[in-house]
Amino acid sequence: MRVFGIDCGTEITGFGVVETDESARLPKLEMKAMGAIRLAKSKNTSQRLEEVFRQLTAELERWQPDVVAIEEVFYSVNAKSALKLGQVRGVALLAAACQKLPVAEYAPLKIKSSVVGYGLAKKEQVQYMVARLLHLETVPEPADAADALAIAICHIHTAQTLLAQGVGR
Amino acid sequence: MRVFGIDCGTEITGFGVVETDESARLPKLEMKAMGAIRLAKSKNTSQRLEEVFRQLTAELERWQPDVVAIEEVFYSVNAKSALKLGQVRGVALLAAACQKLPVAEYAPLKIKSSVVGYGLAKKEQVQYMVARLLHLETVPEPADAADALAIAICHIHTAQTLLAQGVGR
Numbered sequence: 327m328r329v330f331g332i333d334c335g336t337e338i339t340g341f342g343v344v345e346t347d348e349s350a351r352l353p354k355l356e357m358k359a360m361g362a363i364r365l366a367k368s369k370n371t372s373q374r375l376e377e378v379f380r381q382l383t384a385e386l387e388r389w390q391p392d393v394v395a396i397e398e399v400f401y402s403v404n405a406k407s408a409l410k411l412g413q414v415r416g417v418a419l420l421a422a423a424c425q426k427l428p429v430a431e432y433a434p435l436k437i438k439s440s441v442v443g444y445g446l447a448k449k450e451q452v453q454y455m456v457a458r459l460l461h462l463e464t465v466p467e468p469a470d471a472a473d474a475l476a477i478a479i480c481h482i483h484t485a486q487t488l489l490a491q492g493v494g495r
Numbered sequence: 496m497r498v499f500g501i502d503c504g505t506e507i508t509g510f511g512v513v514e515t516d517e518s519a520r521l522p523k524l525e526m527k528a529m530g531a532i533r534l535a536k537s538k539n540t541s542q543r544l545e546e547v548f549r550q551l552t553a554e555l556e557r558w559q560p561d562v563v564a565i566e567e568v569f570y571s572v573n574a575k576s577a578l579k580l581g582q583v584r585g586v587a588l589l590a591a592a593c594q595k596l597p598v599a600e601y602a603p604l605k606i607k608s609s610v611v612g613y614g615l616a617k618k619e620q621v622q623y624m625v626a627r628l629l630h631l632e633t634v635p636e637p638a639d640a641a642d643a644l645a646i647a648i649c650h651i652h653t654a655q656t657l658l659a660q661g662v663g664r
Contacts, residue, residue: 370598371598372588372589372591372592372598373592375585375588375589375592376589376592376593379589379593399575399578404574405573405574405576405577406568406577407574408574408575408577408578408581409568409577409578409581409584410568410581411578411581412577412578412579412580412581412582412584412585413581413582413584413585413588414585415578415581415582415585416581416582416583416584416585416586416589417585417586417589419540419541419544419582420541420544420548420585420586420589422541423541423542423544423545424548429539429540429541
């Protein structure tokens with residue numbers, strides 16, 4: 327299974343591709359790619375959204391994932407930030423839909439506890455554990471790319487747990 | 496000038512196309528099209544966003560407007576609604592960007608006062624005035640389409656005011 331994680335942000339949107347071989351006895355996680363799409367401040371909103379869409383579409387076409395994993399709605403932000411974040415999120419979901427890819431959504435708490443084992447883990451702890459789980463020599467940067475990898479890992483862990491429990495067999 | 500107004504909503508997104516001939520001594524507003532994109536509840540979020548994108552893109556290609564007009568961020572909604580609305584808005588802005596169209600944004604108060612002459616006008620008043628200004632025999636339905644026409648009219652009124660003031664000459 328190859329998972330494309332997306333961490334949407336109003337200034338930087340991170341992405342990360344994680345693969346696992348489910349047929350192996352001890353499935354190993356492998357990072358295939360990671361990156362961050364930084365939005366040019368000189369551009370207006372619609373041009374920035376187009377940039378996110380085009381770059382995400384290019385990465386999805388390049389990496390051909392089985393599924394896209396994305397962070398669930400985060401409610402505690404204010405309405406203004408939520409609307410801006412929603413615009414980026416809408417474009418990311420659209421990019422997945424245009425590639426006919428299923429989308430899995432995970433709450434921030436669930437992602438952190440799946441990767442670090444603790445739902446209120448700090449950003450640095452997430453980066454450290456992502457590096458360990460993916461056998462990376464350095465901590466993934468920027469944090470947005472590490473978060474995207476964490477979302478992808480969360481999806482793989484969740485799928486493995488469901489499989490172990492016999493769900494979906 | 497041909498203006499494509501969009502009224503984004505989490506369930507229904509209205510659109511309306513209004514044209515004016517600026518060379519005429521008394522520019523008349525003409526409605527070219529209006530409609531509403533209703534989102535199927537059976538579909539998931541990314542499929543619904545794809546539907547909005549495809550339908551808006553088809554209408555933009557059909558009507559070839561000079562500009563897209565859209566309601567500005569509405570801050571008083573809660574963060575959850577704002578994020579959902581933002582997703583639709585992001586896709587609408589993307590549709591405009593993909594057609595290389597400029598986007599003008601107007602605050603709800605500005606739209607209502609431009610069409611009704613009163614910023615706190617009710618929905619029915621907006622519908623009534625949109626019908627009068629566009630010489631329609633019946634009130635435009637649904638209200639989402641009327642709102643989209645109101646946004647387009649607001650853009651034309653604003654452009655005419657700027658022209659009368661000598662801005663942009």
